[in-house]
Amino acid sequence: MNYSRITQCAHYVPEKIIHNDELATMIETSDEWIYQRTGIRQRHVVTDENTSDLCANVAQQLLTKRGIEANQIDFILVATVTPDYQMPSTACLVQGLIGANNAFAMDITAACSGFVYALSMADKLIQSGNYQRGIVIGAETMSKVIDWTDRSTAVLFGDGAGGVLLENTETKHILAENLQSDGSRANSLTAGFTNNQSPFFKGDLLGNQYLEMDGRQIFDFALKDVSKNICHTMAQLDNQTIDYVLAHQANKRLLDAMAKKTKLPREKFLDNMEFFANTSAASIPILLSEAVEKEILTLNSKQQILLTGFGGGLTWGSLVVKL
Ligand code: ACO
Numbered sequence: 063m064n065y066s067r068i069t070q071c072a073h074y075v076p077e078k079i080i081h082n083d084e085l086a087t088m089i090e091t092s093d094e095w096i097y098q099r100t101g102i103r104q105r106h107v108v109t110d111e112n113t114s115d116l117c118a119n120v121a122q123q124l125l126t127k128r129g130i131e132a133n134q135i136d137f138i139l140v141a142t143v144t145p146d147y148q149m150p151s152t153a154c155l156v157q158g159l160i161g162a163n164n165a166f167a168m169d170i171t172a173a174c175s176g177f178v179y180a181l182s183m184a185d186k187l188i189q190s191g192n193y194q195r196g197i198v199i200g201a202e203t204m205s206k207v208i209d210w211t212d213r214s215t216a217v218l219f220g221d222g223a224g225g226v227l228l229e230n231t232e233t234k235h236i237l238a239e240n241l242q243s244d245g246s247r248a249n250s251l252t253a254g255f256t257n258n259q260s261p262f263f264k265g266d267l268l269g270n271q272y273l274e275m276d277g278r279q280i281f282d283f284a285l286k287d288v289s290k291n292i293c294h295t296m297a298q299l300d301n302q303t304i305d306y307v308l309a310h311q312a313n314k315r316l317l318d319a320m321a322k323k324t325k326l327p328r329e330k331f332l333d334n335m336e337f338f339a340n341t342s343a344a345s346i347p348i349l350l351s352e353a354v355e356k357e358i359l360t361l362n363s364k365q366q367i368l369l370t371g372f373g374g375g376l377t378w379g380s381l382v383v384k385l
Pocket residue numbers: 090091092095096099100174213214215217218251275276277278280281311312313316340342372373374
């Protein structure tokens with residue numbers, strides 16, 4: 063049988079850090095308001111890099127850590143809603159940057175659920191038996207889709223990238239999964255509307271290029287639908303054991319509420335939004351890579367972790383991964 067396993071992970075964030083206090087000099091807000099409502103103190107933002115640069119750094123780290131060449135990679139999947147271009151895909155740019163000549167490459171768009179969706183797709187590619195080894199990255203430059211004059215959204219997001227190397231193995235490591243979407247609630251979180259500037263177009267041109275969010279609706283969605291999804295995913299497990307939950311890093315209060323709702327101990331929910339803010343598709347792989355660096359998680363240790371993404375679409379989903 064062909065199964066997939068995470069054999070390496072890595073992350074990269076741009077050097078520039080914006081602390082809440084610095085934001086308070088730009089818009090009417092305060093460190094106290096932001097930290098109390100979200101658990102965020104600072105975020106990293108790009109100054110001269112784009113999403114593909116962050117990804118290429120992660121991909122190169124994965125190759126170096128594993129001691130393999132770029133031409134041994136069969137596919138590259140990049141989950142992002144902030145690509146360099148609509149065409150070519152960010153994944154193709156990364157392929158070119160690292161010289162992964164034998165890989166096919168494509169982007170996956172599922173907002174803050176992007177990494178979980180991409181990891182699930184990568185698992186199926188490896189299960190097909192046609193591909194041995196792939197790179198899966200979640201990466202965002204949210205700074206380019208944020209309206210920096212809108213205090214209700216500008217304080218929430220950061221830039222960064224994280225990823226894993228996924229390889230063929232004989233035993234099952236992705237133990238359970240449950241991916242969901244609801245397009246009827248698409249308007250509660252949007253970014254990057256493209257105006258049609260064709261001389262023939264007669265429709266409404268008033269779409270917003272910047273990120274817009276109904277914060278309360280997203281909070282309720284995450285608490286109700288995502289908590290239910292976590293419980294249903296865990297119910298698929300024989301032993302029901304979860305060592306840690308790596309949930310999308312939107313908001314610390316949300317994780318507190320989710321822990322209560324799912325009846326999982328709060329200590330099992332890792333968090334790092336204090337230092338990185340919400341990095342959308344990058345938040346879960348950055349959290350994973352940091353936890354491995356800090357030796358909270360160990361690859362090949364048989365620890366069972368639950369990854370849960372949720373975001374625009376609406377999209378949400380969980381995977382239980384045995385390390
Ligand atoms: N600084 C100071 N005051 C602010 C700020 C700010 N940055 N932003 C909003 N306010 C003010 C508002 O103007 C409002 O003032 P008013 O009462 O005088 O009108 C007051 O604070 C309350 O505003 P709300 O928007 O109602 O604040 P809320 O308590 O809902 O908190 C938050 C906002 C933190 C975004 C919350 O809705 C939330 O946690 N949502 C969860 C969703 C989330 O985190 N989304 C992130 C991205 S989406 C994703 O990743 C899936």
